[in-house]
Amino acid sequence: MLDRAITRTTPYIAMLPAYAAAFVGYLGSIGWMIYISFTASKSLPKYELVGTYQYERLFQTTRWLISLENMFLIAVGVIALTLALGTLLAIALDQHVSGESVFRTIFLYPYAMSLVVTGIAWQWLLNPQHGLAAILEGIGLDFFDSNILNRPDLALWAIVIACVWQGAGLTVVIILSALRSVDNDLWRIAKVEGIPAWRMYVSVVLPMLRPAFYTASFLMLLGVVSLYELVLALTGGGPGISTEVPTKFIMDYLFQRGNIGLAAAACVTLLAIIAVCGLVFLMLRNRVALNRGLDRSAS
Amino acid sequence: MGVALAIGSAGASCPSYAAEDGSKIEVIHWFTSKSEAAGIKALADAVAKRGVTWVDTAIAGGDAAKAAAINRTQAGDPPGALQLNTGKELDDIYANGLIRNVDDVAAEGHWKDVLPSALYNAIVRDGHVVAIPINNYAQNRLFYSKAVLAEAGITEPPKTWDEMFSALDKLKTKGFIPLALGAQPWQERVLFNAVLVGVAGKELFAKIWHDNDPDAIKSDEFRKSVEIFGRLRGYVDPASANREWNQTTLLLAQKKAGFQFMGDWAKGELVAAGQRPGVDFGGVFGPDQPIFIFGGDVFVLPVSNNETLKKAQDVFAGAVFEKEAQTKASLEWGSIPARTDVDLSNFDAIAGDGVESMRDPTRNSPDPNVLATSDNVSSLSDLIAEYWATSSMDVQTFVDRWSETAELARQ
Numbered sequence: 017m018l019d020r021a022i023t024r025t026t027p028y029i030a031m032l033p034a035y036a037a038a039f040v041g042y043l044g045s046i047g048w049m050i051y052i053s054f055t056a057s058k059s060l061p062k063y064e065l066v067g068t069y070q071y072e073r074l075f076q077t078t079r080w081l082i083s084l085e086n087m088f089l090i091a092v093g094v095i096a097l098t099l100a101l102g103t104l105l106a107i108a109l110d111q112h113v114s115g116e117s118v119f120r121t122i123f124l125y126p127y128a129m130s131l132v133v134t135g136i137a138w139q140w141l142l143n144p145q146h147g148l149a150a151i152l153e154g155i156g157l158d159f160f161d162s163n164i165l166n167r168p169d170l171a172l173w174a175i176v177i178a179c180v181w182q183g184a185g186l187t188v189v190i191i192l193s194a195l196r197s198v199d200n201d202l203w204r205i206a207k208v209e210g211i212p213a214w215r216m217y218v219s220v221v222l223p224m225l226r227p228a229f230y231t232a233s234f235l236m237l238l239g240v241v242s243l244y245e246l247v248l249a250l251t252g253g254g255p256g257i258s259t260e261v262p263t264k265f266i267m268d269y270l271f272q273r274g275n276i277g278l279a280a281a282a283c284v285t286l287l288a289i290i291a292v293c294g295l296v297f298l299m300l301r302n303r304v305a306l307n308r309g310l311d312r313s314a315s
Numbered sequence: 316m317g318v319a320l321a322i323g324s325a326g327a328s329c330p331s332y333a334a335e336d337g338s339k340i341e342v343i344h345w346f347t348s349k350s351e352a353a354g355i356k357a358l359a360d361a362v363a364k365r366g367v368t369w370v371d372t373a374i375a376g377g378d379a380a381k382a383a384a385i386n387r388t389q390a391g392d393p394p395g396a397l398q399l400n401t402g403k404e405l406d407d408i409y410a411n412g413l414i415r416n417v418d419d420v421a422a423e424g425h426w427k428d429v430l431p432s433a434l435y436n437a438i439v440r441d442g443h444v445v446a447i448p449i450n451n452y453a454q455n456r457l458f459y460s461k462a463v464l465a466e467a468g469i470t471e472p473p474k475t476w477d478e479m480f481s482a483l484d485k486l487k488t489k490g491f492i493p494l495a496l497g498a499q500p501w502q503e504r505v506l507f508n509a510v511l512v513g514v515a516g517k518e519l520f521a522k523i524w525h526d527n528d529p530d531a532i533k534s535d536e537f538r539k540s541v542e543i544f545g546r547l548r549g550y551v552d553p554a555s556a557n558r559e560w561n562q563t564t565l566l567l568a569q570k571k572a573g574f575q576f577m578g579d580w581a582k583g584e585l586v587a588a589g590q591r592p593g594v595d596f597g598g599v600f601g602p603d604q605p606i607f608i609f610g611g612d613v614f615v616l617p618v619s620n621n622e623t624l625k626k627a628q629d630v631f632a633g634a635v636f637e638k639e640a641q642t643k644a645s646l647e648w649g650s651i652p653a654r655t656d657v658d659l660s661n662f663d664a665i666a667g668d669g670v671e672s673m674r675d676p677t678r679n680s681p682d683p684n685v686l687a688t689s690d691n692v693s694s695l696s697d698l699i700a701e702y703w704a705t706s707s708m709d710v711q712t713f714v715d716r717w718s719e720t721a722e723l724a725r726q
Contacts, residue, residue, distance in 0.1 A: 058688070059408070077694075078697070143554055145554045165556040166498075166556045251557050252499050254498055254499065255498055255556060255703075256700045256703060258701075258704060271378045272378055272689065274407065278690075
């Protein structure tokens with residue numbers, strides 16, 4: 017009896033530290049932050065409630081609005097470009113080229129790079145005096161104006177490019193593994209039927225990869241939401257405030273600008289946005305899984 | 316540290332605050348680079364001479380050091396002393412009862428007489444002295460490379476903005492970078508403030524930053540400053556985006572650029588690059604009105620119930636305020652001592668000019684971070700950066716948006 021009771025409760029006891037961490041560490045902190053976002057805390061927390069003042073101020077702050085807009089633009093740009101590039105590279109690797117593992121490693125290498133290093137490297141590459149543009153100009157190709165870091169309307173692209181460079185490798189690996197899980201019989205049938213390979217990819221294989229696309233997209237989205245070091249190293253949010261992002265807004269107001277209340281309101285807003293995005297992705301994925309289940313039971 | 320040593324060296328100026336045997340004080344600060352650490356050692360030696368051991372907790376980066384120190388203080392495990400910047404960031408910490416005053420030490424050391432009045436006011440809250448100032452840096456020095464200026468036919472640094480623009484044009488024609496700037500918001504703010512204080516003068520400067528005065532913001536002088544600041548966009552090089560200040564300063568040492576508006580810390584960078592102050596490079600205030608915008612470092616003392624520590628804190632406060640200690644430290648830091656009753660023969664011409672400016676109340680003004688909360692300053696800093704980056708933004712839009720932010724701050 018006792019033995020069985022112990023066996024039954026042991027897992028729960030073992031899980032206690034994890035539960036405690038989850039409830040106190042995560043939920044507790046989130047709760048505290050939500051509370052603080054309704055106070056007038058400056059550099060130190062204050063506990064008198066002032067209603068939605070911080071949120072009103074937040075959405076009147078140009079920099080916050082620009083930050084949010086930038087986050088969405090970066091997310092769309094990075095996800096679209098990375099998926100396109102990643103899929104092409106994965107398909108190329110899927111042709112069983114010799115030295116595949118070498119290429120795979122090369123593609124994945126940037127992902128192992130610290131974001132700060134990526135930011136600084138791209139800052140050098142885009143430097144108009146020593147970077148890519150200077151080299152191209154040196155060999156007579158001066159059509160390329162790489163001075164995008166000085167242009168408020170273009171600097172965001174520098175961040176998108178650096179993100180794609182950094183993240184494409186992971187997408188390649190995710191999509192490649194999904195490609196490998198496609199049943200070989202399908203390819204044999206295609207050969208028998210004389211269907212060209214590109215047609216097979218477009219009409220048959222890529223639609224089957226949808227779950228892999230969702231996974232890769234969601235990972236990238238998380239990366240974009242938490243994007244901070246790269247922006248700091250590459251553009252510093254500039255020129256002006258044209259490449260500011262929400263995380264940088266939060267960090268600045270928490271640690272430099274002594275306004276915990278406003279930073280907390282920004283955190284809560286960001287949390288809400290991530291929660292909604294997460295929910296949407298979850299629903300999309302589940303729908304795919306559900307459809308598959310139906311397909312299978314129908315066949 | 317021996318008690319005998321402490322008594323022996325205290326001598327005639329013997330402080331009435333004696334340390335207990337073996338007492339020590341932990342100090343959190345962010346003086347981590349080679350020259351910074353050498354300056355801190357000068358202060359630590361002065362503290363040690365009075366019989367208190369300085370326990371050093373250096374944390375790289377001002378923000379990180381402040382966060383760590385304030386977190387520990389709030390959590391009930393305060394250090395003996397911690398570094399802050401001169402300015403409004405004292406307010407919250409003092410209002411929350413985290414730091415004690417040093418009224419007695421200040422009275423005995425006649426701080427009110429040896430500190431510039433504007434600086435003294437900046438460390439007093441509700442009639443109490445709550446911080447120990449240790450240095451000052453001009454935040455708006457106009458540095459110039461003598462060789463580059465000579466090559467462009469400019470014989471002396473410009474005194475008015477008209478002269479400045481003609482000098483900038485000359486440099487541009489000669490193929491030099493006329494104005495070295497790293498396009499980061501705080502560097503742009505340094506430039507903006509240098510223009511503003513020169514054109515508008517110290518009274519209007521304070522009305523704008525401290526009082527958020529609507530009339531001052533709409534004044535002709537303010538508009539003229541904004542206009543000049545905007546015109547300067549045409550004189551920086553294309554690689555200025557997000558460039559660090561020290562790399563930017565090196566453009567002067569490499570004889571690529573003519574001018575840079577920067578704080579006194581740039582002097583240290585130039586000296587480290589083998590440039591001699593007054594020989595290879597110069598540093599002045601202006602154009603227009605030559606006013607020293609000051610900002611610097613202070614130590615504050617967390618409240619403690621421990622009597623031994625309290626005594627050690629008193630000793631510490633007196634020691635780091637000593638004339639010799641501050642002089643030695645500032646020679647390492649490239650700053651000037653907070654107190655102005657120092658011997659000028661120790662300093663180079665640039666620092667000497669700084670001390671003299673601080674002695675004359677009409678020739679110095681507190682930095683915006685002394686006049687306004689960092690929240691307010693940085694919101695306006697965002698606007699300055701946006702204006703700098705957006706050449707299509709006109710003066711009127713800038714003034715209107717400044718007024719809006721100021722109104723928010725007045726509430």
